[in-house]
Amino acid sequence: MCSCNAPQTLIDVRQIMPRMRHPLVFSTFDRLREGEGFVLVNDHDPRPLLYQFNVNYPGAFEWDYEEAGPELWRVRISRAAA
Known part of the structure; x- marks a missing residue:
């Protein structure tokens, strides 16, 4: 199921305490359906x-850089179709 027309979820972790960042990202990913994603x-x-992600979800995710620095990184993370 593609969520192509769904609003884009954006997770900006720059103001989140470092120890909370990965748990937030993984909990968000765990709630995704096939084809859904968010931008980090x-x-x-x-x-x-x-x-x-490669260790915990091998083959189950897609990782696409939308912007790669030098001051800002935007990565679309989505749940791969089965």
């Missing part, structure tokens, strides 16, 4: 988060 906004490349 950060002040640095969230590569460690990508590594965690």
Whole structure:
């Protein structure tokens, strides 16, 4: 099911305490249906988060950089279709 016309969910973690960022992102991802996603906004490349996604959700997600620095990163994270 594609949510192409659904409003875009945006999670801007720049003002969230670092220890709360990954749990927020993972809990948001866990609530997604196939094809749904959100955009993560950060002040640095969230590569460690990508590594965690590869360990916890291998093959179940898509990770697409919409903007890649140097001051702002935007990554669309979505649940892959089965």
